[in-house]
Amino acid sequence: MLSKKTKYGLKALAFLASQPDKKPVQISEIAEKENISQKFLESILLSLRKTGFLGSKKGKGGGYYLLKTPEEISMTDVMRVLEGPIAMVPCVSLNFYETCDDCPDENTCSVHKLMLQVRDSALEVYRSNTLKDIIS
Amino acid sequence: MLSKKTKYGLKALAFLASQPDKKPVQISEIAEKENISQKFLESILLSLRKTGFLGSKKGKGGGYYLLKTPEEISMTDVMRVLEGPIAMVPCVSLNFYETCDDCPDENTCSVHKLMLQVRDSALEVYRSNTLKDIIS
DNA sequence: TGAAAACTCTATTAAATTAGTAGGGTAATA
DNA sequence: TATTACCCTACTAATTTAATAGAGTTTTCA
Structure with missing residues (x-):
């Protein structure tokens, strides 16, 4: 949320x-x-x-x-500052990475595998939107 | 998270x-x-x-x-049951839709516009993954 | 048939986070 | 120089999450 x-x-x-x-x-x-x-x-x-x-x-x-023009302001940066990590789990976060205590191996973790894709798809949305793009 | x-x-x-x-x-x-x-x-x-x-x-x-084979189990359904709405705000949720009290018009709302894209991209990931896809 | 295994259900609680409130302090401008 | 408006700290209420506790019920196998 x-x-x-x-x-x-x-x-x-x-x-x-x-x-x-x-x-x-x-x-x-x-x-x-x-x-x-x-x-x-x-x-x-x-x-x-x-x-x-x-x-x-x-x-x-x-x-x-x-301080900048709307087209210079990327949603990626805004979201990271306001919401924090874009990833839904720390073990797939680029900027807020943490290992999971409970997970023995990231490479075979189903949650990791799925959340990596979710992170990438969210990042793509944020990267392709500037402040200008979201104002009507 | x-x-x-x-x-x-x-x-x-x-x-x-x-x-x-x-x-x-x-x-x-x-x-x-x-x-x-x-x-x-x-x-x-x-x-x-x-x-x-x-x-x-x-x-x-x-x-x-x-009850089903892993390839019959879509991540979309699993996520909805376990995590709830896939959308990050109720006003862009397909299954848990609610209007925002504070927002006069969804069509001109920047948050709405951005979160709609985020929801769609997340949905695409979930739809294209079954339980079979995420087990190693 | 009876006892153990294993699921089922309700209620409670501790911790963390979020959202908001209160109030005073400080700096800049007309 | 008074007013305007930002700046900062601390506190609190509400909500959600992640458990924990414990009792109860059903099923199966020996």
């Missing part, structure tokens, strides 16, 4: 990408238009800023804005 | 599919060989029996066995 954090983060990014100009948008505006708890959104935008997706401007007329 | 339930369920099915003959296998044997808590496995096998994947035989010499 997709976490609300990811869902809201994606919606916020899409909202910013849909702005006619590059002026900063206030948290309160995004929260209201996208039906998101303002405080929760605050923490999400903060993490998107710390990971280089967003810039922010303080003071009157401040807010958040995209 | 894949739940332990699904992981253990898949491993148990694979274990049964790898048996040389069709004799019932005891819960305790599967639990031990696959490093699974026996009681937890019990409830998983029970649900696989209730959903038509497994048969069981009671009494001495009893146990669980596959």
Whole structure:
């Protein structure tokens, strides 16, 4: 299941990408238009800023804005930051790899074999979509 | 993240599919060989029996066995029973569809658009894999 | 026929994660 | 210089997951 954090983060990014100009948008505006708890959104935008997706401007007329153009923002990167691993099990994760305690051999593990394919297919979707692609 | 339930369920099915003959296998044997808590496995096998994947035989010499051949068991069905929806959000789920409270229009929703593709790609993987395909 | 083997079922619980809340602090701009 | 708006920490409620415990029932084989 997709976490609300990811869902809201994606919606916020899409909202910013849909702005006619590059002026900063206030948290309160995004929260209201996208039906998101303002405080929760605050923490999400903060993490998107710390990971280089967003810039922010303080003071009157401040807010958040995209640091890159929508077509430069890959869903792979966004998903990894918001949702974490793309793989459904750590033993097939590229960026968050861990061995399974219970599994004696990955190469003969059925779960491993199936989840490897699922990961690859998800990655292909994320790689072929930028923020631009998912805004209408 | 894949739940332990699904992981253990898949491993148990694979274990049964790898048996040389069709004799019932005891819960305790599967639990031990696959490093699974026996009681937890019990409830998983029970649900696989209730959903038509497994048969069981009671009494001495009893146990669980596959009701179909491994190549007749599609990962799509297994995943739906063990893990639930394949979609990451209810609004793109085929079998567990729900509208989002917060979203005014699915057709213009970025999350919807992206997750639809993810669902389709995952479905394709599950559809093209039977239990036979994932056992070594 | 009876005892052991093995499945069946209900209820409870501990741990982890998620989603959200509260409130104060800090920096920048008009 | 006052206001606006971001920044940060800590806490909490709800949910889900992964077990655990224990009693009960059915079947089979000797």
